[in-house]
Amino acid sequence: MQPSPITxxxxxxxxxxxxxxxxxxxxxxxxxxxxxxxxxSTHLVTxxxxxxxxxxxxxxxxxxxxxxxxxxxxRQDRIKQAEIFSKPIS
Numbered sequence: 009m010q011p012s013p014i015t016x017x018x019x020x021x022x023x024x025x026x027x028x029x030x031x032x033x034x035x036x037x038x039x040x041x042x043x044x045x046x047x048x049s050t051h052l053v054t055x056x057x058x059x060x061x062x063x064x065x066x067x068x069x070x071x072x073x074x075x076x077x078x079x080x081x082x083r084q085d086r087i088k089q090a091e092i093f094s095k096p097i098s
Contacts, residue, residue, distance in 0.1 A: 021054050028053070028066045037073045 016027045017035055030038075042052040053069065060068030 019050055019053050021050070021057050026065070028069060030066055030069060034070050034073050037077075038069055041073065041076055 013031050014029050015032060015035065016029050018025060018027045038052065039049050042049045056068050056072050057065055063071060
């Protein structure tokens with residue numbers, strides 16, 4: 009039997025240790041996003057924890073990562089459209 013792709017990751021939120029179960033792809037993406045924002049993974053997870061409403065923390069992190077990359081793609085699409093529309097018509 010193959011091991012589960014989900015791994016438990018320990019993290020401290022507001023002085024309390026907790027763990028989240030995430031696939032490595034989501035955990036690595038979360039760390040990359042935190043790095044790009046110039047903040048620690050702990051700070052980012054604390055922020056996500058403060059804002060999530062209906063999902064457990066693991067799900068909230070997955071949704072945050074998904075939304076981050078969707079917004080990034082939308083920004084890239086807007087940049088491409090702006091470049092297309094800024095070109096002079098020949």
